Amino acid sequence: MKARITRLLIGWALTVSSLATQAAQVQVAVAANFTAPMQKIAVEFEKDTGHQALLSFGATGKLYAQIKNGAPFQVFLAADDKTPAKLEAEGDTVPGSRFTYAIGTLVLWSAKPDFVDDQGKVLKKGDFKYLAITNPKTAPYGAAAIATLTKLGLFDALQSKLVTGENVSQTYQFIFTGNAELGFIALSQVIVDGQLTGGSTWIVPADLHEPIRQDAVILAKGQDQPAAQVLVDYLKSEKVKAIIESYGYGL
Amino acid sequence: MLSDVDLAAVWLTLKLATITTMILLIVGTPIAWWLARTGSKWKGVIGAVVALPLVLPPTVLGFYLLIALGPHGPVGQLTQLLGWGVLPFTFAGLVVASVFYSMPFVVQPLQQAFEAIGVRPLEVAATLRASPWDAFFTVVLPLAKPGFITAAILGFAHTVGEFGVVLMIGGNIPEKTRVVSVQIYDHVEALEYAEAHLLAGGMLLFSFFVLLALYSRKGTHTWK
Numbered sequence: 001m002k003a004r005i006t007r008l009l010i011g012w013a014l015t016v017s018s019l020a021t022q023a024a025q026v027q028v029a030v031a032a033n034f035t036a037p038m039q040k041i042a043v044e045f046e047k048d049t050g051h052q053a054l055l056s057f058g059a060t061g062k063l064y065a066q067i068k069n070g071a072p073f074q075v076f077l078a079a080d081d082k083t084p085a086k087l088e089a090e091g092d093t094v095p096g097s098r099f100t101y102a103i104g105t106l107v108l109w110s111a112k113p114d115f116v117d118d119q120g121k122v123l124k125k126g127d128f129k130y131l132a133i134t135n136p137k138t139a140p141y142g143a144a145a146i147a148t149l150t151k152l153g154l155f156d157a158l159q160s161k162l163v164t165g166e167n168v169s170q171t172y173q174f175i176f177t178g179n180a181e182l183g184f185i186a187l188s189q190v191i192v193d194g195q196l197t198g199g200s201t202w203i204v205p206a207d208l209h210e211p212i213r214q215d216a217v218i219l220a221k222g223q224d225q226p227a228a229q230v231l232v233d234y235l236k237s238e239k240v241k242a243i244i245e246s247y248g249y250g251l
Numbered sequence: 252m253l254s255d256v257d258l259a260a261v262w263l264t265l266k267l268a269t270i271t272t273m274i275l276l277i278v279g280t281p282i283a284w285w286l287a288r289t290g291s292k293w294k295g296v297i298g299a300v301v302a303l304p305l306v307l308p309p310t311v312l313g314f315y316l317l318i319a320l321g322p323h324g325p326v327g328q329l330t331q332l333l334g335w336g337v338l339p340f341t342f343a344g345l346v347v348a349s350v351f352y353s354m355p356f357v358v359q360p361l362q363q364a365f366e367a368i369g370v371r372p373l374e375v376a377a378t379l380r381a382s383p384w385d386a387f388f389t390v391v392l393p394l395a396k397p398g399f400i401t402a403a404i405l406g407f408a409h410t411v412g413e414f415g416v417v418l419m420i421g422g423n424i425p426e427k428t429r430v431v432s433v434q435i436y437d438h439v440e441a442l443e444y445a446e447a448h449l450l451a452g453g454m455l456l457f458s459f460f461v462l463l464a465l466y467s468r469k470g471t472h473t474w475k
Binding site for chain 1: 318320321322323337418419420422423424437439441442
């Protein structure tokens with residue numbers, strides 16, 4: 001009996017130590033629009049490197065607030081370039097680690113086929129009850145949606161029809177369930193392998209809002225964490241770039 | 252002090268809690284009465300359904316409400332048929348959600364009060380030729396008054412404290428669905444801590460005094 005327990009303990013100790021030396025974990029904060037590609041990337045990452053990426057999704061502004069308040073994230077994939085730059089200026093990142101991993105595309109999407117035309121004229125007609133956007137205070141895709149409506153001169157007319165999701169995933173859910181007829185989300189949410197998944201879509205022209213440059217950065221908690229650096233290098237690899245592009249992002 | 256947007260959220264929250272509590276007192280009383288009196292085999296089932304919001308995460312309730320009340324859901328189909336449109340993103344939708352969400356907080360104290368009264372006072376009333384309705388209003392209501400007060404306070408306070416369900420079906424519309432708890436969340440997310448403190452501190456004091464009022468009463472009143 002005693003020998004068995006000893007063997008068990010030795011086995012346990014070996015397992016734990018091997019985990020600690022070989023496969024490290026890296027905690028990653030990911031902007032909600034990048035949920036689908038990042039889940040795919042994380043699977044490949046574990047296969048290719050043996051390291052494990054633990055993903056937390058949310059609105060960029062919320063993740064920023066969590067990072068400022070001691071969240072254990074080591075790498076941050078934001079939905080804009082301002083938030084990572086701000087963290088860098090405030091000394092919360094590993095200097096020089098910031099880079100653009102994707103350029104996002106804003107779309108106007110409806111779960112109904114033929115509801116959104118490819119010119120976005122449906123907005124001017126206003127023949128809908130709710131237009132879903134994401135909280136512009138915390139989500140860059142929400143800010144881009146507001147900028148687009150403002151540039152089209154439709155913000156005042158449509159303001160009373162806006163419903164606000166907490167992050168782009170929730171906005172998608174409002175539209176997908178049909179509770180909002182249409183809304184602004186990220187192209188990556190309605191595309192798989194370069195194909196639109198359904199409903200109707202207007203890809204918002206890039207001149208209607210500031211480009212959505214999505215930057216990633218290694219956070220202070222990722223300093224001297226080898227897995228964090230490995231993940232960032234991995235994000236820059238051709239294999240991952242192909243995955244990112246297949247979700248409709250520019251690079 | 253509080254901005255207009257914050258004040259609108261406070262006002263909306265009070266309105267929601269008041270309407271919800273009134274509906275729950277009307278709807279909850281017969282349910283509680285039935286639960287207190289019945290020998291039916293369905294008692295356990297109905298009691299469990301009423302108590303579900305006590306244990307379910309608000310996300311479960313919010314998710315099902317979003318689907319059920321939405322344009323493709325059974326309730327949504329019905330409300331559209333009646334010409335009411337769909338309920339998510341509306342104040343009426345929040346009221347419906349809150350009625351479900353706060354139901355056990357009203358039904359359970361009422362049920363306990365009714366059970367404590369027992370059948371005896373009603374039998375006596377009946378021998379004095381009081382009709383069942385008469386007996387309910389002149390005998391049960393006065394005897395169960397502490398139960399009604401407890402139920403109203405708990406129902407109101409719990410609706411004020413609602414967050415997850417509103418976040419999932421509200422859509423964060425000022426003056427329609429943006430209640431205080433959601434407004435606080437928005438402030439915190441946007442790092443507007445000063446504004447968040449004002450509202451959050453207010454909620455803390457409110458909740459404390461509600462419970463203080465409740466627990467200070469408890470000792471002075473006993474069921475008869």
